[in-house]
Amino acid sequence: MQQPWSLSSSSSSGPHGDILGPDLPDIWTPIATPPPLPPLNQDSSTKLTPTIIDGKSIAEEIRAGISEEVRQMKDAIKKVPGLAVVLVGQRMDSKNYVEYKTKACQEVGIESLLAEFSEDCPEEDIVNAVTELNRDPSVHGILVQLPLPKHMDEERILSAVSVEKDVDGFHPSNVGNLAVRGREPLFVPCAAKACIELLIRSGVELRGSNVAVVGRSKVVGLPTSLLLQRHHATVSNVHAFTRNPGDITCQADIVISAAGVPNLVRRSWLKRGSIVIDFGTNRVEDTDSELGYCVTGDVCYEEALQVVSAITPVPGGAGPVTIAMLLSNTLESAKRTYGFN
Amino acid sequence: MQQPWSLSSSSSSGPHGDILGPDLPDIWTPIATPPPLPPLNQDSSTKLTPTIIDGKSIAEEIRAGISEEVRQMKDAIKKVPGLAVVLVGQRMDSKNYVEYKTKACQEVGIESLLAEFSEDCPEEDIVNAVTELNRDPSVHGILVQLPLPKHMDEERILSAVSVEKDVDGFHPSNVGNLAVRGREPLFVPCAAKACIELLIRSGVELRGSNVAVVGRSKVVGLPTSLLLQRHHATVSNVHAFTRNPGDITCQADIVISAAGVPNLVRRSWLKRGSIVIDFGTNRVEDTDSELGYCVTGDVCYEEALQVVSAITPVPGGAGPVTIAMLLSNTLESAKRTYGFN
Structure with missing residues (x-):
């Protein structure tokens, strides 16, 4: 029983108890x-011609x-960046x-x-391998x-993974230095960098814009939301516990989706003229395809095309730019190591 | 000039360049x-009787x-927690x-x-003093x-400040471990803890609730928003660059304000029945007061009382609970140091 004077946190186990909140999984209800939707009531004069943001190019x-x-680094100091994948x-x-x-690494040298x-290998073996890679000067x-x-x-x-080689940007101090304005993380997570890159290259003004980020994983949703705030966007975070998520997304100038749920973002979730970046990479059964499946994003693409001003397709949108950012992070790390500019 | 192939980030100076966004101050337009506002159109049957959340008690x-x-710690191991203030x-x-x-420290032992x-002392002297305190086992x-x-x-x-003595929770890895669900920071910033404590003790359901956090400082706004998300609230962050902030706050079930701007949050910003936690501590000229000023929050208190279901007053609301959380963090740290439970 909780004593009258105790902190709410004292009633549960960990050092912070309830204060940190229960660790619940995000379970969305998928729609196969x-x-x-009824056809959109618009005549040709008000019809939008959405830009398809070409992530591939x-x-x-x-x-x-x-x-x-x-190439310049190799010519100048006879070194190339190295990436280890576990x-x-x-x-x-x-x-x-x-x-x-x-x-992608190979293609850029x-x-x-x-x-x-x-x-079924012992966890210890993986930890030891990572520790070895931390010490390897070519990595x-x-x-x-x-997922593991x-x-x-x-x-x-x-x-x-050492903070100096954390190209995914998951290390606590990299996350913390991303969250606090004025501080500089050594690495910004690839998806967050890709998102900003896609938006800036599409001529989108981030400062003061209203952004809804759907999903809150440490890989995409969380860092993207933190980085967008550093660009002075107003960010709302939508997740599986959000009531009526469409009420929030339909007021956003920009919707970023990274929930991993096909067909989650419907036309009714989107404001006319909004911009959509879709990080979803979902396998959906497709008997017409040779593989038996196709890859779709989180957004009902055909529906979205009726209302948005710009959107990334899946595949060929956010995915390739995210991988390019992994190369960029690896290059930055090598430049830092060798003091090469 | 930016080369066609360069990252957007390559066009500016730092290692991340534009990617981290420009570091702009939050400048709100204060309203003296x-x-x-016109009187609220409500008859006695629909009138709310708001709860004044008694932070002091x-x-x-x-x-x-x-x-x-x-006291128990002192009895058992002859040690007491120690807090150093710079x-x-x-x-x-x-x-x-x-x-x-x-x-407050003195009162609890x-x-x-x-x-x-x-x-005008050399910065070095302060850094050295902090380094000394890091080594002092009684601290x-x-x-x-x-502000400095x-x-x-x-x-x-x-x-x-060493991560183990960071009772304010500003250390990058404490911020980063607060941001990522499933991880445990050593310290949660006092204001964020106070906010959750005030809400939980007032019987507010956080999971699935819609929260607007006004202000994004590392002291209050940022950590409070991160902690609320760990409690599965849907959080929107409002700051000085937000267009029409009232449009966001007026849809929130809970409004947390920590902008440091008196009278920022008007009645029109608040949904009927919402809950308000006011971290503002603003000095406002007051010729009636002996001191020549009074302390007010960010919220137009009298206006808010007409629509909210619960609110913290200023003074006597969030402030005293935040200080209590500093004591709580110091105690937790001492318990961790001595392995005392």
Whole structure:
């Protein structure tokens, strides 16, 4: 029983007890086939012609720049950036991601190194491998491909990555220095950087804009929301516990979605003329496709096209730019290590 | 000129360039005497009787609990918690705050130690003093009273405080571990803890509630918004660059204000039945008062009373609970140091 004088926090176990809130998973209700919406009442004079933000070609431009910088570094100091990727288990999607990433490294001249582990290997082996990579002077970035197998302690493994090689930007001090204006993290998470890059390159004014961020993972939602605030946007965070999320998103000038739920963002969630960045990468069954599935975002794309002024497609939108940012973070890390500008 | 392939970030100076956004101050337009609002059209049957959240007595209860724990610690291990306060310069408000804090320590049996410096002392002296305090085993918490004189590097001085004695919760890894669900910071900033404590003790359901946080300082707005999200509230952050902030706050079930601007939050900003926590502590000229000024919050209190269901007054609301949380953080730190439960 709680004593009358005790802190609310004293009633539960941890050192902070209730104060930190219960750690609940975000469980959205997925909609396999969304019910059709009535046709939009608009004549041709008010019809929008939305810009499809071409993430693929933006990523190409960024990679070309990185490639050039890597070449200059190699010419000048005979060094190239190195990225180590830690992959545990046999998940097909993880293997595919890792393949994209290492291929992207290769294309720009970044050395990549793959440390593979079986799903049932001792956690200790992975921690030891990360510790080794921390000491390896040819490695400037270490990426642990998520999700890890469920029985593993993700936080323990991630926390083995040194803050100087934390190209994913998950280290507590990198997150904390991103959150506080005036401070400088060593790394900004790739998705957050990609989001800002996509918006700035599309000519979007962030300062004073109203942004809804759907999803709050440490990979996308959280850092993107923190970074948007540093650009003086007004940010609302929508998650699985949000009541009537559409009421919030439909007032936003910009909607960022990273919930991992296909068809979550309907036309009714979007304000006319808004801009949508879709980080969703969801596999949806598709009997017409050779693979038996197709990849879609979180946004009902065809519906969104009826109201938005600009949108990233999936695939070919936020994904390739996020991978380009991983290369950019690895390059920055190598430049910092060698004092090369 | 930006090259076609460069990152947006490459066009400016720092390692992250534009990506982190420009560091702009939050400048609100203060309203000395707000224009009167028309009387609210409500008959007696719909009239709300708002709860005045009694921060003073909540703080007293919390302090009584801390006092008891300090006594138990002293009895059991002959040790008491110790708080060091670093005060630089002669600001009257800072001196007053420090006095409240050290007096509050004394009342619960926490040892306090004041390290005072003149405004023109070398920054190095303060950093050295903090480093000494980090090593002092009788000190479990170190607080640098803000604001520091303008010519000093606040971040440099704050970063000298060891993460284990960071009772204000400003250390990058404490902020980062607060931001990421599932992680545990060593300290949660006092104001954020106070806010949750005030709401929980007032029987407010946080999960799924719509919260607007006005202001985004590292002292109040930022950590409060992060902590509310850990309690699964839907949080919107309003700041000086927000267009039509009232449009956001008036949809919130809970409004937290920490902008430092008297009369900022008008009746029109508040939804009927909402709950208001006011962290504003603003000195306003008052010729009727002996001191020549009175202290008000950010909220037009009399106006708010017409629509809210609960509100903290200023003074006597969030302030005393925030100070109680400083004692709580210092006690937790001492318990951690001595392994005392």
